[in-house]
Amino acid sequence: xxxxxxxxxxxxxxxxxxxxxxxxxxxxxxxxxxxxxxxxxxxxxxxxxxxxxxxxxxxxxxxxxxxxxxxxx
Numbered sequence: 001x002x003x004x005x006x007x008x009x010x011x012x013x014x015x016x017x018x019x020x021x022x023x024x025x026x027x028x029x030x031x032x033x034x035x036x037x038x039x040x041x042x043x044x045x046x047x048x049x050x051x052x053x054x055x056x057x058x059x060x061x062x063x064x065x066x067x068x069x070x071x072x073x
Contacts, residue, residue: 003031003050005039018052037064043071 002023007016009030016039018032032038034056041052050071055064 003041003043005041005052018050047071 002021003018004021005016005018007013009017014037015035016037017030017034018038018041019028019030021028032052032054034054036058037053037055039053041050043050048071049068051066051068053064054067055062058065
C-alpha cells in the first residue's frame with residue numbers, strides 16, 4: 001500500500017488531502033477530507049499508526065502540526 005498527499009482533485013491547487021493506493025496504482029482511496037493542508041503521511045514501522053502533518057484546527061494561524069492516529073484498515 002502506498003500512502004501519499006495530493007491536490008489533484010482541486011483546480012486551485014489547494015487543499016491537499018491524504019490518499020492510499022495499491023502498488024500497481026489501483027484502488028485509489030481518499031482517507032482525509034480537510035479544507036486545508038494534510039501532507040507528508042507515513043505509517044509507523046509496525047503499520048499500526050499513521051503520521052501526517054496538517055494545518056487543521058489551528059485557529060487560522062497557518063501553524064502546521066504533526067498528527068499521530070491509530071490506523072484501522
